Amino acid sequence: MKIPQEDSLNNAIDMVVGTPGRILQHIxxxxxxxxxxxxxxxxxxxxxxxxxxxxxxxKFLAPLK
Structure with a gap:
């Protein structure tokens, strides 16, 4: 079951605000x-x-180095 957050992240986005844990979960x-x-x-x-x-x-920052 898709949730609204997943649908929103499938579109082009300029900014995401969330806790590191929640952002990692989406990634x-x-x-x-x-x-x-x-x-x-x-x-x-x-x-x-x-x-x-x-x-x-x-964990979130490691790939950004």
Whole structure:
């Protein structure tokens, strides 16, 4: 069953806002790709690391190097 987020990600998009875990889930499910990322804003990164999102952030950033 497709959800509205999946449908939205199948269209050309200019910006995606989400938690690292949710964005990774969409990437792993093939709903979006890294291909055309030009800019990445990671707001509150220090707080996310403090709250245990470090592994997800590292996993998300690794292909962008």
């Amino acid at each position: 792993e499910e093939g709903n979006m790709v890294y291909g055309d990322i030009t800019y990445l804003v990671l707001d509150e990164a220090d707080t996310m690391f403090d709250r245990g999102f470090g592994p997800d952030i590292r």
